[in-house]
Amino acid sequence: MFELGPILSHAFQALQAWVIGHGVPPMGAWILAKAIQVGVVVIGVSLVPMILVYAERKVAGFMQARLGPMNVGPYGIFQTLADGVKLLFKEDIIPVGSDRLVHILAPMVVVSPVFVCFAPVPFGKGLVPIDLDIGVLFIFAISGISTIGVLMAGWGSGNKFSMLGGLRGAAQLVSYEIPRVLSVVPVLMFYGTQSLRGIAMSQEGLWHGFLPRWFIFYPVIGQLAFIIFIIASVAETNRTPFDIPEAESELVAGFHTEFSGLKFALLFLAEYAYVFLSSAMAVALFFGGGEGFTLGGWIPTWVWFLGKTFSIVFIFLWFRWTFPRLRADQLMQFCWKFLLPWSIVNITLAGLMILLRK
Amino acid sequence: MEQTLPTMVFALLSVLLIGLSLVVVTARSVFRGAIALTAALGVVAGLFAFLGADFVAASQLLIYVGGIMIIMLFVIMLSQRPQDQYDRQTNEQWVWGAFFALAVSCALIMQFRSVYRGIFATTVAMPTTASIGRLLLGDMVVPFEAVSLVLLAALVGAVYFGLDDKDRT
Numbered sequence: 001m002f003e004l005g006p007i008l009s010h011a012f013q014a015l016q017a018w019v020i021g022h023g024v025p026p027m028g029a030w031i032l033a034k035a036i037q038v039g040v041v042v043i044g045v046s047l048v049p050m051i052l053v054y055a056e057r058k059v060a061g062f063m064q065a066r067l068g069p070m071n072v073g074p075y076g077i078f079q080t081l082a083d084g085v086k087l088l089f090k091e092d093i094i095p096v097g098s099d100r101l102v103h104i105l106a107p108m109v110v111v112s113p114v115f116v117c118f119a120p121v122p123f124g125k126g127l128v129p130i131d132l133d134i135g136v137l138f139i140f141a142i143s144g145i146s147t148i149g150v151l152m153a154g155w156g157s158g159n160k161f162s163m164l165g166g167l168r169g170a171a172q173l174v175s176y177e178i179p180r181v182l183s184v185v186p187v188l189m190f191y192g193t194q195s196l197r198g199i200a201m202s203q204e205g206l207w208h209g210f211l212p213r214w215f216i217f218y219p220v221i222g223q224l225a226f227i228i229f230i231i232a233s234v235a236e237t238n239r240t241p242f243d244i245p246e247a248e249s250e251l252v253a254g255f256h257t258e259f260s261g262l263k264f265a266l267l268f269l270a271e272y273a274y275v276f277l278s279s280a281m282a283v284a285l286f287f288g289g290g291e292g293f294t295l296g297g298w299i300p301t302w303v304w305f306l307g308k309t310f311s312i313v314f315i316f317l318w319f320r321w322t323f324p325r326l327r328a329d330q331l332m333q334f335c336w337k338f339l340l341p342w343s344i345v346n347i348t349l350a351g352l353m354i355l356l357r358k
Numbered sequence: 359m360e361q362t363l364p365t366m367v368f369a370l371l372s373v374l375l376i377g378l379s380l381v382v383v384t385a386r387s388v389f390r391g392a393i394a395l396t397a398a399l400g401v402v403a404g405l406f407a408f409l410g411a412d413f414v415a416a417s418q419l420l421i422y423v424g425g426i427m428i429i430m431l432f433v434i435m436l437s438q439r440p441q442d443q444y445d446r447q448t449n450e451q452w453v454w455g456a457f458f459a460l461a462v463s464c465a466l467i468m469q470f471r472s473v474y475r476g477i478f479a480t481t482v483a484m485p486t487t488a489s490i491g492r493l494l495l496g497d498m499v500v501p502f503e504a505v506s507l508v509l510l511a512a513l514v515g516a517v518y519f520g521l522d523d524k525d526r527t
Contacts, residue, residue: 102390133485134412141416144424148396151431155389163435170432174425194487 003300005126012037041129042115049272050080052313056272059317090261095158098258102156107259107266110149113142114273121280122197124290124302135196136188139281140181143236146270147173150245150255153267157258165254169245172235172331176242179339180232183225186350187215187285196281200289216286221353224346226286228339230312233278234319235335237271241323244331279312280305287312367408375401386443388434396427413487 015036016029024032054069054077061068069076094103120135122128132138147170154166188194191202205213216222235242246254256267283289287308290301326334378401381394399422406415494502 099387099389102393105393132412134416134487137413137416137420137487141419141424144420144428145400147424147428148393148431151428151435152393155431155435167432167435170428174428177424 003125004302005124009126037129041118045115045118045273045276046269048276049269050084052272052275053080053083053268055310055313056317056320059314060321063318063321084265087261087265090264092261092263093258095258097158099156099158102152103158103258104156104263106149106153106156107263107270108149109152110146111266111270111273113145114270114277116142117277118280120196121277122200122284122289122305123280124300124305127290127302128197131195131197134194136184136194136199136281136285139196139277140177143274143277144177146274149270153259154255157255159258161251161253162255162257165245165251165257168251168328169238169255171328172238172242172245175332175335176232176235176339179228179335179343180236182340182343182347183228183232184285185343185347186221186225189347189350189354190215190218196284196289200284200291203288204291212288212291214286214288214291218353221346221350222286224342224349226282228343228346229282229285230278230315232335232339233282234316235331237274237278237316239271239275239316240320241326242331243325244328275313275316276309279309279316282312283308364408368405371401371404371408375405384447386447388438389431392427392431392434396423396431399423399427411486413490 012033016026016033019029019032020026057079058068058076069079072078072082094100117139119130120128120132120138122131150169150173151166154162154164154169157163187199191199193199193202199215203212203214207213207217211217214222216226238245244254245251246256251257256264259267283305290305375398378394378398382391382398385391385394400419403415403418403423406418
């Protein structure tokens with residue numbers, strides 16, 4: 001039906017042909033087409049957090065038996081837009097005791113990797129910005145750069161709360177990165193590829209005619225991997241119950257205490273874009289990507305993909321308003337004594353299962 | 359010059375790498391130096407990617423930028439004092455140090471120019487993950503496991519030295 005992939009590729013071919021017809025060399029036309037594609041991804045990724053912030057406030061409202069934002073536009077849908085405009089016009093303050101250069105660079109270092117991370121994500125059939133062979137590893141590697149930005153924000157602000165937040169953030173992000181990577185290893189072992197598109201495509205079809213061949217339905221291995229992945233992802237995105245780097249009641253706002261205006265907006269954008277990225281990865285790895293399981297192809301794959309992704313985003317929002325914050329030592333114990341051993345057990349189980357199937 | 363675009367990319371990456379490395383040694387603030395080192399390691403990953411070694415490039419980013427440098431920054435944040443900004447950056451032997459550094463680099467450059475003429479690497483991005491995996495768990499499995507044993511020993515040693523004296527039994 002309304003598959004975006006073929007339509008877009010036709011559109012870009014037509015555009016290139018039109019530009020070449022007007023005297024632009026083929027190389028220039030190719031660069032132009034690529035620039036527009038990159039622009040589409042960047043703008044899309046910047047718009048998603050606006051939806052997520054609205055969703056967060058609405059979900060929070062409903063979970064606390066209130067309505068959430070209602071005044072700006074019908075059901076308050078323009079609330080985030082208004083917030084964004086407000087943040088744009090706020091004064092940009094750089095504290096006196098801060099390391100100016102580091103302070104200015106920090107939000108950029110946090111935010112720029114996010115856009116790159118969306119390159120290998122398969123948004124639907126034929127809708128992969130770049131089908132990288134090392135897709136999964138690429139996302140883990142690039143998203144690690146944002147941790148440096150968190151440390152820079154903590155150091156560059158030149159105050160104790162930010163510094164503590166940065167230190168906590170570094171310890172937490174480095175620790176939870178390990179079970180997060182290891183939880184994905186069984187998926188890679190089963191499908192024998194690191195390309196997110198390849199993994200999503202291997203999960204097409206049905207078992208016994210009704211159960212989708214998604215990785216999460218492999219007995220024990222699938223569920224264990226998904227649970228570890230989602231817990232580690234919540235920790236990686238600094239969200240409650242793992243939000244000790246920015247714990248409001250202890251550290252004012254942690255590493256982004258001293259950021260105002262557009263810099264604060266950038267840090268916020270990065271956080272929500274990472275929530276979306278983790279959900280999109282979970283969908284591609286465990287839920288068959290854009291593969292629908294019902295209605296026989298009437299709904300296009302990109303709608304399936306976005307629908308599944310926003311369902312996982314809802315789990316993130318749900319976590320936030322259900323669990324209390326962990327203490328720093330509990331956080332480390334949970335990572336090293338629970339998540340890490342079980343992810344190694346999971347890899348062993350996956351290896352046994354592959355051996356038995358042969 | 360043939361292959362203009364690859365040469366330009368290589369020149370750009372090299373200039374970036376050299377510039378960032380100079381910042382690492384000259385920056386007054388240790389934290390800024392460490393940030394420059396992080397960026398330099400990222401540029402090295404860029405060089406790997408430019409040579410078509412996609413897996414190595416991603417591993418370089420994952421391990422050096424996302425792991426080791428974060429630990430280093432962590433330590434710097436814990437151990438910095440404000441007066442470090444005003445300390446002298448050199449001592450009395452800087453002349454001899456500069457002399458030996460220059461001598462070693464001249465020797466290396468002459469060696470590389472005479473022995474190893476250099477080749478144009480293929481910059482085509484071919485997936486390398488499968489062949490690396492086959493090598494590591496096939497022909498190279500014994501060295502691979504030996505290296506992991508050495509790393510384990512290093513970890514145990516680090517824990518031992520990190521303990522208090524009364525806990526060491």
